[in-house]
Amino acid sequence: MTKLMKHRLFWPVCSLLTLIIVNTIARPRFMKITVRDGELYGALIDILRNSAPLMLVALGMTLVIATRGIDLSVGAVMAVSGAVSLTIIDGSSSPGSTGTVLVAIAAGVGVALLLGVWNGFLVAVLNIQPIIATLVLMLAGRGVALLITDGFITTVNSAPLEYVSTGYLLWLPFAFIIAMTAVVVIAVFERRTALGVLTEAVGINPEASRLAGVRSRGIILGAYVVSGTLAGIAGIIYSSNIRAADANAAGDLIELYAILAVVLGGTSLMGGKFTIAGTVIGVLIIQTLKSTILFLGVSSAQSPVFFAAVVILVVLIQSPRLHRMARGLTGGARPANPAPRSDAEVPA
Amino acid sequence: MSTDVATPSRRVTLGRAARTFLDRRASLMPTLAAFVIFVVLLAGAEIHFGNFVTPLNMSALLLDNAYLLILAVGMTFVIVTGGIDLSVGSVMAFTGVLCAHLLAAGHSAAVVVPVIILGGAAIGLLIGVLVQYFDVQPFIASLAGLFLARGLAYVVSLSSIRVENESILWLQTTRYRLGEWYITPTGIMALLIAAIGAFVMQYTRFGRTIYAIGGNEQSARLMGLDVARTKVLVYVISGVCAGLAGLVLTAYSGAGYPRNGIGTELDVIAAVVIGGTLLTGGTGYVLGSVIGVFVFGTIKTVISFQGAEQSWTRIIVGLMLLLFIGVQRIIVFRSERRR
Numbered sequence: 134m135t136k137l138m139k140h141r142l143f144w145p146v147c148s149l150l151t152l153i154i155v156n157t158i159a160r161p162r163f164m165k166i167t168v169r170d171g172e173l174y175g176a177l178i179d180i181l182r183n184s185a186p187l188m189l190v191a192l193g194m195t196l197v198i199a200t201r202g203i204d205l206s207v208g209a210v211m212a213v214s215g216a217v218s219l220t221i222i223d224g225s226s227s228p229g230s231t232g233t234v235l236v237a238i239a240a241g242v243g244v245a246l247l248l249g250v251w252n253g254f255l256v257a258v259l260n261i262q263p264i265i266a267t268l269v270l271m272l273a274g275r276g277v278a279l280l281i282t283d284g285f286i287t288t289v290n291s292a293p294l295e296y297v298s299t300g301y302l303l304w305l306p307f308a309f310i311i312a313m314t315a316v317v318v319i320a321v322f323e324r325r326t327a328l329g330v331l332t333e334a335v336g337i338n339p340e341a342s343r344l345a346g347v348r349s350r351g352i353i354l355g356a357y358v359v360s361g362t363l364a365g366i367a368g369i370i371y372s373s374n375i376r377a378a379d380a381n382a383a384g385d386l387i388e389l390y391a392i393l394a395v396v397l398g399g400t401s402l403m404g405g406k407f408t409i410a411g412t413v414i415g416v417l418i419i420q421t422l423k424s425t426i427l428f429l430g431v432s433s434a435q436s437p438v439f440f441a442a443v444v445i446l447v448v449l450i451q452s453p454r455l456h457r458m459a460r461g462l463t464g465g466a467r468p469a470n471p472a473p474r475s476d477a478e479v480p481a
Numbered sequence: 482m483s484t485d486v487a488t489p490s491r492r493v494t495l496g497r498a499a500r501t502f503l504d505r506r507a508s509l510m511p512t513l514a515a516f517v518i519f520v521v522l523l524a525g526a527e528i529h530f531g532n533f534v535t536p537l538n539m540s541a542l543l544l545d546n547a548y549l550l551i552l553a554v555g556m557t558f559v560i561v562t563g564g565i566d567l568s569v570g571s572v573m574a575f576t577g578v579l580c581a582h583l584l585a586a587g588h589s590a591a592v593v594v595p596v597i598i599l600g601g602a603a604i605g606l607l608i609g610v611l612v613q614y615f616d617v618q619p620f621i622a623s624l625a626g627l628f629l630a631r632g633l634a635y636v637v638s639l640s641s642i643r644v645e646n647e648s649i650l651w652l653q654t655t656r657y658r659l660g661e662w663y664i665t666p667t668g669i670m671a672l673l674i675a676a677i678g679a680f681v682m683q684y685t686r687f688g689r690t691i692y693a694i695g696g697n698e699q700s701a702r703l704m705g706l707d708v709a710r711t712k713v714l715v716y717v718i719s720g721v722c723a724g725l726a727g728l729v730l731t732a733y734s735g736a737g738y739p740r741n742g743i744g745t746e747l748d749v750i751a752a753v754v755i756g757g758t759l760l761t762g763g764t765g766y767v768l769g770s771v772i773g774v775f776v777f778g779t780i781k782t783v784i785s786f787q788g789a790e791q792s793w794t795r796i797i798v799g800l801m802l803l804l805f806i807g808v809q810r811i812i813v814f815r816s817e818r819r820r
Contacts, residue, residue: 203620261806262760264565264620269806272747273799279792380792389567389624402618434639434739438632444625445607448617455615 141399144450145414148397152421160428172301176424182298184420185308186211186367188413189315190387191394193360195412196319198395200353201336201404202256202263204360207391209274210248211368211384214241216281218369219378222289234293242365248274249361253354271388278380288377298374308370315363320409329407332356336404393440394419397447511757512769514808518801519776526783533786536661543664546778547671548573548726548733552749553756553770554678555722558715560753561682561695563762564612564619566716568604568626569723570745574738575634576601576727580649581642581737590648598724604630605720609713623716627746634739641738644731652732667729674725679767691715695762751798752777755805776801 156163156176166175190207197204218241225233248270255266300307323329334342335349343349364384372378396402397418398411422443426436449455526533543550552569559566576597583593604626611622644650652670656663682688690711693701702708731737750760756773758765777798784794 255803259810261810265754265760265802265806268747268750269799269803271799272751272802273796276792276794276796276799280790280796284790284792389627392621393624396621402620432635432639434635435632437628438636441625441627441629441632444621444628445611448611448621448625449615 141408142411142414145398145411145418148447149414149418149421152418152425156421156425156428168304173304178306180417180420180424181309182306183423184416185298185306185312186370186384187387187390187394187419188312188416189363189367189370190360190384191391191412191416192312192315192319192409193356193363194388194391195395195398195400195407195409196323196332196356197263197360198392198400198402199332199336199404199407200349200356201339202353202356203267203392203402204252204357204364205264205267205388206248206252206270206274207360207364207367208384208387209271209278210245210361210364211371211387212275212278212378212380213248213281214245214365214368215372215378215383216278216287216380217241217244219287219289219372220281222291222294223287228289228291229293231293234291237294238297238369241369242362245365245368246358246362249358249364250354252361253357256357257350257353275380278378278383282378282380284380286377286379290376294373295376296373298370308374311366311370315366316409316413319359323409328352333405333407336407390419393444509757509766511759511805511808512766512772513757515756515769515772515776515805518804519772519779522776522779522783526779526786530786533783537663538782540661540663540668542775542778542782543668543671544733545781546774547665547667548730549745549749549752549777550671550771550774551674551722551726551729552745553752553774554675554767555719556749556753557678557756557758557765557767557770558682558691559619559719560750560758560760561691561762561765562712562715563695563698564712564715565623565750565760566605566608566626566719567620567623567746568608568630569719569726569749570742571627571630571634572601572604572720572723573727573730573745574741574743575604575630575637576724577731577741578634578637578642578727578737578739580728580731581644582637584644584646584649585642590646594728597727598721601720601722601724601727602717603720605717605723606713608720609716612716613709613712631739638737638739641736643736649728649732650735652729653735667732670725670729674722675767675771682767687711687714692763695764697763748777748798751802755801757805 153163160176163176166173166177168174190211194204194207218237221237221240222228222233225237227233252267252270255261255269256263259266296307297311298308302310323332331342331347332352334345334347335352339349367387368383371383392402394415395407395412396415398408398413398415400407400411422439423436426439431439523534532538552573556566556569579600580593580597583596584590607629608619608622608626611617611625612619652666655666657665657669680688682691690701690706690708693704693706694708694711698708730741734741752773753765753770754760754773755776756766756769756771758769780797780801781794784790784797
C-alpha cells in the first residue's frame with residue numbers, strides 16, 4: 134500500500150478518479166456511452182474529444198519544462214497556425230477539397246514549427262531566459278495572427294477541415310486519435326531511446342550534462358520545436374472546431390492550463406524528471422473539471438474561481454511543508470526523513 | 482582616483498572616469514539604454530509627425546498609462562526578489578469591478594477605496610504565503626491568483642457597471658493646468674506611488690533586503706535578513722498596487738468591467754524588463770520601470786497616430802523586448818568576462 138502511495142502518479146490518478154466518481158454520483162448519465170453508427174457518444178467521449186488541443190500543447194510543454202524551460206507562446210502559436218491555414222483555405226478556389234485542406238494544414242503546422250525553432254534559437258543558442266524568450270512571441274504572435282486575418286475572424290466552410298475536430302475514426306473522435314498518436318510517438322521517442330534520459334539530464338543540471346558530453350543545445354532546441362509544432366496542430370483542431378480563425382480567442386490562456394496540467398501530473402517546474410502519463414492525466418483532470426463546472430451550472434466565466442481553488446489545493450497537497458505537518462500529526466514516532474525539495478517528484 | 486586627476490590629458494581622464502562609472506554601475510546600463518530609446522522614440526515621432534511632442538500629448542501619455550505605471554511599480558518589487566506576479570491584470574479587473582459594484586450599491590468612496598485596496602492586498606498575501614511557506618513556485622502561485630481574481634471579478638458582475646460617484650470621477654476629470662500641460666489626480670497618484678516605490682527600494686532596509694534576496698536568497702538568509710517577511714510583503718505590495726490600479730482604471734474608464742486587463746500582466750512585465758530590470762532578480766530600478774511604461778505608452782500613441790492596426794503595438798513591443806534582452810545579455814556577458 135505504501136509502495137502504491139509512493140508512486141508518483143498516485144495522487145494525480147486519485148484526483149481524476151475522485152472527479153469521475155463525484156460526477157457519476159451527481160449525474161448517472163455521465164458514465165453512459167452509446168454507440169450510434171459505429172461512433173461512440175457520451176460525456177466521457179466529449180471530454181476526450183475536447184481535451185485534444187490541451188493534450189497536444191501540454192505534451193510539448195512537458196518536454197520544454199523537463200529541460201528547465203517554459204513555453205509561454207503556445208497560445209499565440211495556435212492563433213498563428215489557425216490563421217495561416219484558414220486564410221489559405223479561405224483564399225483557395227476549392228475550400229472543400231481534401232488536397233487544399235491538407236496543404237493548408239501543412240502550411241499552418243510548418244509555420245508553427247518555424248516559430249518553435251525561433252523560440253529554441255533564443256533559448257538554446259542565445260541563452261535567453263525561457264520565460265522572456267517565449268514572452269516575445271507570446272506578445273508578438275497574436276499581433277501577427279491578427280495581421281494575417283486582417284483583424285477579422287476568418288470563417289470557412291470546409292468538410293475535410295471539420296472532420297479534424299468532429300469526425301470519427303475507428304469509433305473514436307479523430308481529434309482524440311491525433312492527440313493519442315502524438316502522445317505515443319513522443320513517449321516512444323523519449324522512453325525507448327536515450328532521448329528522455331538526456332532531456333532529464335539537461336533539466337537536472339545543464340552544466341554537468343554538458344561536461345558529460347550531452348549536446349544540450351540540440352536537445353533544448355528540439356523541445357521547443359516539438360512544443361511549437363504540437364501547438365500548431367492544436368491550433369488547427371481549435372479552428373476546425375469553431376470553423377473560424379479567431380486570432381484573439383484561439384488558445385487564450387492555454388499556456389497556463391497546459392502548465393497547470395503538467396504540474397498536476399507531477400512534473401516539477403524546476404525541470405528534470407518528467408512524466409508523459411502524468412501530463413495525460415493532468416489534462417484529463419482539467420477537462421473533467423471543466424465539464425463538471427459546466428454541469429454544475431456555474432457560468433463558464435466564473436469557472437476560474439474553481440480552478441484557482443483546485444490549483445491551490447493541489448500545490449498544497451504537493452507541498453513538503455504540509456507533508457511534514459501531516460507526518461507530525463499522524464505519528465511522531467516515524468523517523469523524520471528529510472522531505473525532498475523538488476516537491477512534485479514524490480507527491481506522496 | 483586621485484592619480485587620474487594627475488594625468489595630463491583631460492580627455493583621457495574623462496573617458497576613464499566614464500568607464501569607471503559604467504563599470505561600477507553596470508546595472509544602470511539597461512535603464513540608461515531604455516531612457517535613450519525613449520528619447521529617440523520621442524525625437525523620431527516628432528520628426529515624423531511634426532506635432533507629436535506637445536504638452537497635451539505628453540500629459541495624455543501619463544494619464545493613459547497611469548494604471549500601468551502603478552502596476553509596474555508593484556511588479557518591480559516582485560521581480561527584483563526573483564519572483565513574478567502574473568495576477569496583477571486580473572486583480573486590477575477584480576478590484577475595479579468591485580469598486581464600481583460597491584459604489585452602485587450606495588456605499589461611500591471613503592469605505593469603498595480601503596476595501597478594494599484590502600482586496601488586492603489579500604490576494605497578494607495569499608500568493609506570498611504560498612510562495613514563501615509552501616514552497617510553491619511564484620509562477621504557479623500567482624497563476625492561482627490570476628484565476629482566482631478573474632473568477633471573482635465575474636462573480637461580482639458579468640457585465641460593465643457604470644460609475645456615477647463624484648469623488649471617484651473627480652480623480653479623472655479634474656485637471657490641474659500649467660499652461661498647456663495638465664495633470665489629473667490619477668496621474669499624481671501614479672507619480673507619487675512611483676516616487677514612494679523608488680525611495681523604499683533605494684533607501685530603506687526593507688528595500689535593500691529585496692535586492693539582497695534577488696542577488697542570493699541563501700546569503701541574505703545567512704546574513705540574518707528577514708527573508709520570509711520580505712518575500713511575503715513584496716507580493717502584498719504588488720497586490721496593493723493592483724488594487725490601486727483598479728481604482729485608477731475605474732476612474733479612467735468611468736466603469737468597472739470584469740474583462741478589463743486580460744493580458745495586462747504581460748504588458749507590465751514587458752515594461753519592467755524594457756526598463757532594465759532583470760527577471761533573474763537582484764537588479765532593477767523603479768524609475769527604470771517608469772521609463773519602460775512610458776516607452777510602452779509612446780509606442781501605443783505612435784501607432785494610433787500612424788493610424789495603423791493596433792495589432793502592431795504588440796508586435797513592436799515584442800521586438801522591443803527582444804532588443805532589450807539583447808542589450809542586457811551583452812552587459813551581463815561583459816561584466817561576467819571582466820570578473
